[in-house]
Amino acid sequence: MTDTSETQPADPATARHSPLRQVLRFLPLFAPILLWSVPCGVLLYAGQHWPTPITLAGTALFALGLVAMPLAMVHGHGRRQRDGAAIVGDTLLGASWILFTWSVILGVLLRLALLAAGVGEGQDRARIVTWAVLGVTAVLLLWGYVEARRVPRVRSLDVHLPRLGAGLDGTRVVLVTDTHYGPLDRARWSARVCEKVNALEADLVCHTGDIADGTAERRRAQAAPLSTVRATKARVYVTGNHEYYSEAQGWVDLMDRLGWEPLRNRHLLLERGGDTLVVAGVDDVTAESSGVAGHRADLAEALHGADPELPVLLLAHQPKFVDRAAEGGVDLQLSGHTHGGQIWPFHHLVRLDQPALAGLTRHGARTLLYTSRGTGFWGPPFRVFAPSEITLLVLRSPQR
Template sequence: MTETGDTRSADGTPGGAEREAPRSRLQRMMRYIPLAAPVLLWAVPCWILLHTGQRWPLPVALAGTALFVLGLVGMPFAMARGHGRRQQDGAAIVGDTLLGFIWVLFTWSVLLGALLRLALTVADVGDGQDRARIVTWAVLGVAAVLLAWGYAEARRVPRVRRLDVELPRLGAGLDGTRVVLITDTHYGPLDRARWSARVCETVNTLEADLVCHTGDIADGTAERRRAQAAPLGTVRATRARVYVTGNHEYYSEAQGWVDLMDELGWEPLRNRHLLLERGGDSLVVAGVDDVTAESSGLAGHRAHLAGALDGADPDLPVLLLAHQPKFIDRAAAHGIDLQLSGHTHGGQIWPFHYLVRVDQPTVAGLSRHGARTLLYTSRGTGFWGPPFRVFAPSEITLLVLRSPQGATGH
């Protein structure tokens, strides 16, 4: 009898194990990335600012190093208590703030530190110690200004970004339709109930026909963040208020958020659509669950575009709500006219947008995909985690839909 399923190499070792070895080593290395990243974030600026020729007095060097070590130990600890099983808001605020602080300090220690040191050397300014200390104070000054400005940007009511979007299949009766997009409000550990109310007041000044929220309402359960989300019930639209889930809903009882939005008068477009009609013309407004929904294990939750369009007239233009921009491949394949998304925050803290771009086709703004499909990616209305926005301002978006057949008045 010939045996199968146990292929061995010349030295008697299973061939399958030999083939799997490189992958196993890679997997083992990947496990260390979450450990290595915080070490690099804290160790690199510590070395650049304190130990590259500054020759600080010993007490200064020791105290500065101790602060970096305290941050290295304290940040993961606070993040774990804040965002882990305990869900302690105070710890989350500390951990998130430390993360934003060290990301900015790391970025500018590396970039400004290297460039400024080179410029000072070329200009022959002072000796090595003088140049090193100038670099330290310059980096600390720039980081302080960016963090103060970034905090103010994160906590302010977003500016309204207005743009006209022409949809070739849009009927003349719908020309001038006003669509307001808010997304990624991320109500969380910092109580932003007053901010939420002011955002909704701003939305109400825009006289929208349709108001859309494309997910990531909050970090935490609907019961826990209800007070911050409650002002969403005051939003006005002449036709409809519609909502789709984001990935963060699936970290914290997504069905609870769907139920709360329904209670607040918003229509959760969970793989379904409605018709927006005006002037004898119609627009299909469809929505899908976030692409992470199916892996959440929550019954009935998944991104199902065919289901969202089921029963819709294929000759009508379609406006699709999908939380993540990367859903655009499926949207383009179905001939969607316009997809509205969020998720990216525009990177939130520069230069994080380069990492976002690895995972998403766009970071912000209007882009074309295929022959027909447009994608608008919002930078988000709120912020996630670190309470800072650096070179990535938040927004409330007013999109005025235009028909190539010309305006008919609004």
């Protein structure tokens, strides 16, 4: 897909420190109850008057989901790290979110539409809503699963940087991010992604973190195809927040062995046609609080020794780092982290925490931010109205 749209201004309201973390603190307590009880009420107890065996069986099924989902998540993502349990828990989480969303939407809007149109009596309308919710949920689960598991499409766009020298015009930068190798074995998918990246003939290939859920030792086979990625100039990598859940230094060391250059608060110079681009990277913003010795996000250190007259391309996992990037005079920041929301309408919560959801946005007088929707998926194996991507950014100079 080629995107030639203009840069969109960032919403300043989303750049502020958000209350999302406060919400997330209590989410594990009330979310499972909400996700399973609301659809149960809408589908079984909102005037349908199903036969008693159907009502009891349906209620038991929702109760089973309510109990099984958190138990599977604890066993899958807790200290035991059981991949089978993680797959069950993640799938139930995604399915319940989609079912909850459309129970709320259709439970209100479709019911009102049927009432306004004078369609059926109360019980008939209630049953139409039930079957509509189940049908939409089934379609979205199937489509979302296919979307999550496929090799991403390429999103291509030109990025105009006023300070870019003419020799660097046409520089091809490929961005992959948030691969999230995890409980579902995606080694073949990983190899196919790398083949698609290589077909783009990039000068620079960037991975902006969240490689996997799990340690480098556990996910090595899925990450191994990254060694086959080709670039004429460099392959560079920065940590994401998920590395700090899974022995971050192990991932830094593995990426180094796979031939990628970890940019941990440092930079390299990309020279082309007699002009130079500073390519810098910082650790994720969660690094300092992770307790991993020596890890922190430090832009000043990353740019130390670089000529301030040269244009700067910065890798930072989370879009929220763009405030510091703008203060530091960065020309273009590449980020991931948001997944574009992954499963609609979760993007509304993401926007509480990040200044951008996806695409190219401007921040301050100079700085552009490109936020990828991510190459893989986290947790629930579904993507709904938030397609994954491999991004090709062609840098353009005003001097060409």
